[in-house]
Amino acid sequence: MQIYKVGGAVRDRLLGKPVTDIDWVVVGATAEEMLAKGFRPVGSDFPVFLHPKSGEEYALARTERKSGRGYGGFTFHASPEVTLEEDLIRRDLTINAMAEDDQGVLTDPYHGQQDLENRLLRHVSPAFAEDPLRVLRVARFAARYAGLGFRVAPDTLELMRQLSESGELEALTPERSWKEISRALMEDHPQVFIQVLRDSGALKVLLPEVEALFGVPQPAAHHPEIDSGVHTLSVLEQAALHKQPLSVRWACLLHDLGKGLTPQSEWPQHIAHEHKGLKLIKQVNERFKAPRDCQELALLVGQYHTHGHRALELKPSTLAELLQSFDVYRRPQRFEEFIAACEMDARGRLGLEERAYPQADYLRGAATAARTVAVQPLLEQGFKGPELGEALKRERLKALKAYKEQYSQ
CATH class of the missing domain: 1.10.287 (Helix Hairpins)
Incomplete structure (x- = not known):
């Protein structure tokens, strides 16, 4: 029996980043031997065990074979004969397909260390294209490591395009998709996640409502960046820079969906886009079964973000209605998140990222006065x-x- 540290723990140590979760692979062992040593079994799909003291996950080395559609469409085979190299080749990216023994000796059969140095996110094998979830995972890693200069390798991006066109993405469950999307939105560069999905053709499959914003112009006086899709990416970027919570980031991503419905004859104006976008925000919320707080804030921000920008001009009666819509007397935090999303929207404009946003304090003061x-x-x-x-x-x-x-x- 040989035990190896694998995946993210090895990758992040080599990058000089903090190591949080550690995964282990056990080569040359049977399930019975693991149980005899006090390991506790978890999961029904393949043999994974929890260490009797640390609680960390130890998986028997295994191979996998495509047997159906989607993320779960695989048959796994674990036995003492499966080698470490065979286990590593089934992983998604070369930088995640490295292992270390207890002496710190690196096993790197697919040149992950070289790709780390070259700042490349590259697939391990053609089997990458068998798992649609990997499109989302690679885009998430691109968002996580964009600050270090990482990019998706061209041949990997091509495989992601093939996956996007294959219909396999539709086989992903809402729960699996949301898990990846929510984690990606909380990375340091969530806008890169959306851009990589777009580059790979996955955005038009998973979030066609966001894809529809690209190429749609807005009035240059208010939006020097002009393109509605580019604006959305910038708003998301600002939300990350200002360390906003997931609910605010989700609302920032969806706030302008109504602009994708504006007829070309009306461009660059988008009259009543706030109201028109509500049905789109609702269908995206439902598609991914987003948590209730994310759903509610996205709808409220979609409907009222222009009220936020015009706060100083609003009549007291309109202000009162706005506060009532947010149930600000019982749920003050939700209104605070609305204000944050409005401010990110205002800052997500080319050259206006540092502009003051007095509306924020004005709205807070109004809420306090009413309360x-x-x-x-x-x-x-x-x-x-x-x-x-x-x-x-x-x-x-x-x-x-x-x-x-x-x-x-």
């Missing part, structure tokens, strides 16, 4: 039921009028 209206005095005046709700609305509107007047002075 400071106390219910108790109204109860003491005898208001109850629907009448109490109406009285509360009136008092909040008064507070917002006073806030706006004070701000204007």
Whole structure:
């Protein structure tokens, strides 16, 4: 029995990055031997075991063969005869197909270390094209390591195109797709993830609503970058630079989908794109079964982001309706995330990345003014039921009028 550290732990050590998760491969062992040593079995598809003390995953060396469609369409074979090289060749990228023994000796049969030095994301073997999930994984790695200068190797990108055209991407489950998309959006350069998906032809399969934004012009006065797709990438880039949470990044990706529906005859104007985009945002949310907080924020940002930009011009009554739409009295954090998404949208414009966004503090102040209206005095005046709700609305509107007047002075 020989045990090797494999995959990401080896890759990140060679890159000088922190190693968090460690995966191990066991060569020359049977499941029975693992159980006898106290390892606990997990997973039904192939033999993976948890170490009795550390809880880390140890997998028996295995080979795999394509037997159906999609990510799960594989038959696995694990036995003591499977070599380390045979196990490594089934992996996606050369930089993930290296192993280290307990002495730190590197096994690198597919030149992963050289590709690390050349900053290349390259597939290990033609079998790469058998697993559609790898299109998303490679795009995610491109987003993770873009800051180090990594790029997708041309021959790997070609295999990704073939996968995108094969119909295999449609076989991915919403859960698997969302797991990769959500992880990619939280990388340092999520815009690279979207760009690589586009370069490989996968974006038009997975997110045709985002693909449709590219080549659609916007008014140059507000959007010096002009192209709606380029703007979306820039907004996503700003969200990452400002360390926004997943819900904000998801909303940033989807906020302008309505612009993809504007007839060419109306370009570069996009009248009512906020409302038109809601059905598209809803269908993307449902396609990937996004978490509820992501779904709700994406819809609210899609509908109201121009309100955010025009905050200083809004009438107190419109401000009151906006705050009510966000249920800001019970869910203040969601409104804060809306403000963040609006600010990223404003900064995601060519040459305007550092422009001040006073709307953010103005909206926060408005929310605070409305929230400071106390219910108790109204109860003491005898208001109850629907009448109490109406009285509360009136008092909040008064507070917002006073806030706006004070701000204007």
